[in-house]
Amino acid sequence: MFKFPEVVTIPLAKGIDFIMSWLLIHLDGFFDAIGFIILQVVVGFEALFLFLPWFVIIPLAGLAGWKLVGKCKTGLVFMILMFLIGSFGYWELSMRTLSLVVASVFFSLLIGIPMGINMARSDKTEAILKPVLDGMQTMPSFVYLIPALMFFGMGKVPAMFATIIYAVPPVIRLTNVGIRTVDVEAVEASKAFGATAKQVLFDVQLPLAKPAIMVGINQTTMMALAMVVIGSMIGAKGLGMEVLLAINRIEVGKGFEAGLSIVFLAIIVDRITFSFSEKKQ
Amino acid sequence: MFDTNIVNDPETVHSEINNSSQIVIKDLWKVFGRDSKRVLGRKYKVLSKDEIQEKTGCVIGLREINLEIKKGEFYILMGLSGSGKSTLIRNLIRLVKPTSGSIKINGKNLTKMNHEKLLKFRRQTFGMVFQHYGLFPHLTVLDNAAYGLKVRGISKEDRYTKAREVLETVGLKGWEDYHPGSLSGGMQQRVGLARALANDPEILLMDEPFSGLDPLIKRQMQDELIELQDKMQKTIIFVTHDLHEALKLGDRIAILRNGETVQVGTPEEIVTQPADDYVQDFVRDASPAKVITAGTIMEPAKIILYAWEGPKTALTLLRNNKRRAAFIVDKSHKLLGVAREDKLEELVNKPEKVGKIPASALRRVPSVGPDTILEDMFSIVTKNQYPVPVVDKNNRFLGVVTTDQIFESITPTEGEGNV
Numbered sequence: 001m002f003k004f005p006e007v008v009t010i011p012l013a014k015g016i017d018f019i020m021s022w023l024l025i026h027l028d029g030f031f032d033a034i035g036f037i038i039l040q041v042v043v044g045f046e047a048l049f050l051f052l053p054w055f056v057i058i059p060l061a062g063l064a065g066w067k068l069v070g071k072c073k074t075g076l077v078f079m080i081l082m083f084l085i086g087s088f089g090y091w092e093l094s095m096r097t098l099s100l101v102v103a104s105v106f107f108s109l110l111i112g113i114p115m116g117i118n119m120a121r122s123d124k125t126e127a128i129l130k131p132v133l134d135g136m137q138t139m140p141s142f143v144y145l146i147p148a149l150m151f152f153g154m155g156k157v158p159a160m161f162a163t164i165i166y167a168v169p170p171v172i173r174l175t176n177v178g179i180r181t182v183d184v185e186a187v188e189a190s191k192a193f194g195a196t197a198k199q200v201l202f203d204v205q206l207p208l209a210k211p212a213i214m215v216g217i218n219q220t221t222m223m224a225l226a227m228v229v230i231g232s233m234i235g236a237k238g239l240g241m242e243v244l245l246a247i248n249r250i251e252v253g254k255g256f257e258a259g260l261s262i263v264f265l266a267i268i269v270d271r272i273t274f275s276f277s278e279k280k281q
Numbered sequence: 282m283f284d285t286n287i288v289n290d291p292e293t294v295h296s297e298i299n300n301s302s303q304i305v306i307k308d309l310w311k312v313f314g315r316d317s318k319r320v321l322g323r324k325y326k327v328l329s330k331d332e333i334q335e336k337t338g339c340v341i342g343l344r345e346i347n348l349e350i351k352k353g354e355f356y357i358l359m360g361l362s363g364s365g366k367s368t369l370i371r372n373l374i375r376l377v378k379p380t381s382g383s384i385k386i387n388g389k390n391l392t393k394m395n396h397e398k399l400l401k402f403r404r405q406t407f408g409m410v411f412q413h414y415g416l417f418p419h420l421t422v423l424d425n426a427a428y429g430l431k432v433r434g435i436s437k438e439d440r441y442t443k444a445r446e447v448l449e450t451v452g453l454k455g456w457e458d459y460h461p462g463s464l465s466g467g468m469q470q471r472v473g474l475a476r477a478l479a480n481d482p483e484i485l486l487m488d489e490p491f492s493g494l495d496p497l498i499k500r501q502m503q504d505e506l507i508e509l510q511d512k513m514q515k516t517i518i519f520v521t522h523d524l525h526e527a528l529k530l531g532d533r534i535a536i537l538r539n540g541e542t543v544q545v546g547t548p549e550e551i552v553t554q555p556a557d558d559y560v561q562d563f564v565r566d567a568s569p570a571k572v573i574t575a576g577t578i579m580e581p582a583k584i585i586l587y588a589w590e591g592p593k594t595a596l597t598l599l600r601n602n603k604r605r606a607a608f609i610v611d612k613s614h615k616l617l618g619v620a621r622e623d624k625l626e627e628l629v630n631k632p633e634k635v636g637k638i639p640a641s642a643l644r645r646v647p648s649v650g651p652d653t654i655l656e657d658m659f660s661i662v663t664k665n666q667y668p669v670p671v672v673d674k675n676n677r678f679l680g681v682v683t684t685d686q687i688f689e690s691i692t693p694t695e696g697e698g699n700v
Binding site: 183185186188189190191192193194195196199203204207208210 | 371374376399400401402403404405407408409411412413414415416417418419428429431432433473476480486
């Protein structure tokens with residue numbers, strides 16, 4: 001057994017610690033501003049979902065299932081699932097979780113789609129971004145959850161921050177792949193008519209990449225939903241926190257109720273967002 | 282319109298404009314790969330394609346292409362896959378940027394244009410049709426056809442009017458609101474053609490437009506294209522790997538191999554005088570009957586009779602030449618028909634004097650134009666005992682083609698055909 005020579009050390013940890021403390025001192029105002037913006041959006045969505053009473057939201061879910069996913073039966077199942085969540089006593093918490101998810105997806109798309117477009121346009125950008133995206137998806141979330149805490153304090157904002165980091169890669173990747181796999185001749189045809197880069201993008205590339213981008217949005221949504229549970233550990237109220245409490249108190253039944261509520265939400269959100277990707281022509 | 286533009290444009294080089302040539306390609310190179318310019322240095326330029334690829338990792342796409350294409354010409358770029366024909370047509374519109382050399386269209390140097398000018402030039406000058414149609418599946422047929430006009434910023438109403446018009450020209454009236462996905466291949470390519478024509482471009486680029494279609498539809502589309510071109514008189518650059526298509530459509534054909542031009546010529550020249558073994562291979566199964574025209578093999582008639590000289594002179598002339606019949610023309614050399622010995626004798630023996638030979642005494646025969654290909658003459662030859670007269674548009678007598686001449690010219694010359 002050979003030991004790695006101890007003399008060879010790269011003080012990466014020290015460096016990162018140093019940068020962290022520097023950022024905390026000098027860019028305090030900047031992070032406060034970002035935190036403020038993020039918070040406003042979440043609070044806005046939360047206000048909306050809590051304002052709408054359950055007897056409005058449940059039929060709305062049913063309507064979405066019927067009209068978007070396609071079958072009357074699906075709508076009925078959606079309504080039953082939502083009803084079950086309410087009957088577990090988690091209506092309000094699930095609405096808070098939902099607003100967190102919707103807000104993080106909102107920010108993920110705001111960042112992710114333009115980034116994916118840029119990635120598709122330049123091989124160099126793609127080469128640089130790919131390992132970064134790999135890192136975002138595989139780095140244990142606690143590693144960046146702690147710095148997020150240090151920047152934004154406890155609560156919804158660091159949870160959102162961590163969620164966005166975890167959830168944004170799929171939409172970037174699929175936007176990139178979607179645009180890259182658009183029929184070459186269709187793009188050439190557009191260019192041959194003298195279309196500008198912007199015209200090519202909006203007339204041809206984005207419309208033809210739409211199914212792929214929609215799958216990306218669907219994946220991003222699902223990952224955001226998975227991540228908000230971890231977000232609850234740093235003080236974001238929602239179903240995740242209930243799961244956490246149940247585990248701490250070893251209340252298996254309660255844990256299952258909260259867990260199932262998350263699963264039900266996930267199924268509904270997944271089916272609805274996925275329906276956009278397979279829009280019939 | 283363009284002439285005034287040329288004078289004011291600094292990119293124009295007057296001395297080099299050949300009036301009859303709309304597109305002039307000079308010493309054009311396209312090299313794919315890293316640091317491709319170095320291949321053009323003295324050290325590598327002389328090497329073969331494979332040697333260059335081995336030594337530099339660069340692939341030669343086009344090598345020293347020099348072509349001149351006339352306005353209104355139907356120009357074919359032909360070669361096997363990998364011969365550079367598709368690269369060349371993409372260079373012409375700069376979808377692929379040439380490594381060196383110049384492309385001048387209407388006197389403007391395409392290779393030196395900045396991006397903005399290039400976009401404007403594409404909008405004004407080109408229409409392009411693609412092998413796999415390159416249609417926009419999310420738009421209706423009408424919106425597809427109107428796309429070029431949309432890029433130019435033309436109002437919705439105007440572009441739909443124009444698009445409806447071209448769709449009707451290509452025979453797609455009634456299909457405007459469908460999506461391309463619900464159309465057959467041939468119809469999709471019609472949409473592609475309509476889209477290219479809606480802009481009313483000066484130059485139509487066609488990249489193997491019919492090679493994905495089944496043979497019957499292909500032939501029909503070719504015929505319609507010929508018909509359209511007769512009306513439009515646009516400059517068409519047409520890429521194909523199909524010799525028969527090239528011979529049928531082209532005014533002139535450039536044959537490419539490994540990115541170089543091997544031969545440029547009319548269909549007839551390509552078939553009858555192939556420049557080398559490569560071209561010879563290409564044209565091996567080309568039927569000369571499809572390319573050789575009546576104009577090239579016709580001969581002057583042995584004797585011609587003149588209607589105004591009267592039956593007696595005609596009869597004497599016939600007898601002196603030991604002939605039983607001959608073609609007869611009027612004063613402006615227009616073909617009147619065939620005069621036969623027995624009919625002339627009848628006229629001479631009539632009691633009253635006949636000055637001019639009347640039309641009733643003549644026999645009308647089918648004639649052909651100088652551009653008629655031999656294949657189209659077979660049916661005439663088999664039904665007719667006389668040689669076939671060749672006449673121009675005004676029915677003026679040019680010469681004759683005999684059955685022997687036809688068969689002689691479509692039989693491969695000994696030795697050459699067996700290379």
